[in-house]
Amino acid sequence: MPARDLLAAVREYHDQTKHHVRRFARSPGYLDWATQPDPFRVFDGAARIDLIEPLRAAADARGSLDGRAWTGISYDELFVPAASPRVVPGLPAVAVFLRYSLGLSAWKQAGPSRWALRVNPSSGNLHPTEGYAVCGPGVAGEHPGVFHYAPDAHRLDERCVFASAAWGAAVAHLPPGTFLAALTSIHWREAWKYGERAFRYCQHDIGHAVAAMRMAAALIGWEFSLVPGWPSESLAALLGVDRSDDFAGAEQEEPACLAIVSPASSPGECGGSLRREDVGSGLVDAARAGVWTGRANRLSADRVQWDVIDAAAEASRQTRPAPRAVSAGHGQARASGTRSAASPLASAVLLGRRSAVALDGRSSIDLDRFAFMMRRLLPEACPPFDALSWEPRLHLVLFVHRVTGLDPGIYLLARTGDALANLQRALHADFVWTRPAGVPDDLPLFLLTHLDARQIARQLSCAQDIAADGFFSLGMLAEFDDALEAGGPSAYRRLFWEAGVIGHVLYLEAEAAGARGTGIGCFFDDGVHELLGITDHRLQSLYHFTVGIPVDDSRLTTHPGYAWE
């Protein structure tokens, strides 16, 4: 299909899957328990590689290269470049990386029902995202290989072994010990509940998983960067998700992204030293010629075909190498400094991240802390934004309810200086665009209008109380037209990935502040646009979020993610 038609298809999907007050995007409308998808994929017949012992070995290896144990790193230190890797290359590093990015964080129980939560969040806890590692020789076996991550068991399933020479050639320019991480989406898991809007949620989830992986790499003092150039077809071949015999009768996996995870580090400097050029595509031929084992399990007894999702996936695939990345992150590393001696343990924040199901509707946050949170959302050359290889395109419209020192109202955080003039032109002419008193000069936060925004925020987020009962909630406004024009149809996915990364920082910042966040995928798209005076597609709201003090559901009991931990 010509590029113009693909762009049109992506735009059509976007408009078709908007929620309107009187017409939600199409979905089954009920939960069909008989076809509920299994949240855990396994590859029957694949060799299994335990990650529990390697994780323990990594925890015991306290004298890390820079003298700091990763287990003792504070949350704030995740944003400061490590002097050197805190875990040496090998399977223990892979085990820590996966445990703190895609592993289980808890089991919840209500009566006879039990369900797992993960380090990475997911809309409806449906977890469409699957994780893979591609490792060099000597890491998880004698030969290089492609491995699927099984989070329920903290285990790798060996899908493919391939020739060592190909690995050496593909990563020759990268530091020794580098491995690759990759993500795919099983759309059906999400579509089972959410219908046609599910493709969007799968992309949010990829963004969250990317951020979770970046933070896990930061925990061990490693670098992490998405590889911008890989066409979807090549990634499918490398991961073996295009091997129809291995997926016969099983739900397909859509390739999403490939990342370099590297023990390189750049002391004292944000932005990293990784060169992001393509990982050699020779790897694809080597994997094709490799020895494959394992068959994907079937997740549901039956499934509904959502053609609009297949069409959106096809239209937004990366078909040719993406334009070269501009830089690793943007601007100065203003947010990198440590905030206070009271920063909690990084590992506790990463595993403790949870969504609030209800907020208390009265607690407030002080302006300094709020401003610090907002700074962490700027696309600077520090984790997790240094993982992204594209021009930042998202800005925040904030519904401020309870921030001590800041009047309630609607505010805007312009995440890039370049975008400010366009934002001012695209939004209501009545907005005042004043800089609130008490906000640091280098935080690009603007008051748009004073008002009690609680009802508006609740109403626009599908009447969900959490949007009104926190300190603040927000919508993420994407430079939609410009991003698609410059980046092509695959930029549609990347806009949601960026939204997921921002949401993930909010989750972690909330947790570190003793509060809690929740991603909000259900909102009335054009209702938000109308409120802001947006009449075209220059700006589109892609994801909402709320932060406040949680009210826990006392009917639920919580158990550890892994009994052996």
Ligand SMILES: Cc1cc2nc3c(=O)[nH]c(=O)nc-3n(C[C@H](O)[C@H](O)[C@H](O)COP(=O)(O)O)c2cc1C
């Ligand atoms: C993209 C996305 C959209 C979400 N949308 C909503 C929402 O509209 N309302 C809500 O209460 N929770 C929402 N959530 C929160 C999920 O339900 C939550 O992440 C999931 O149940 C897993 O729980 P956990 O985050 O505590 O691990 C969303 C999460 C994500 C990642």
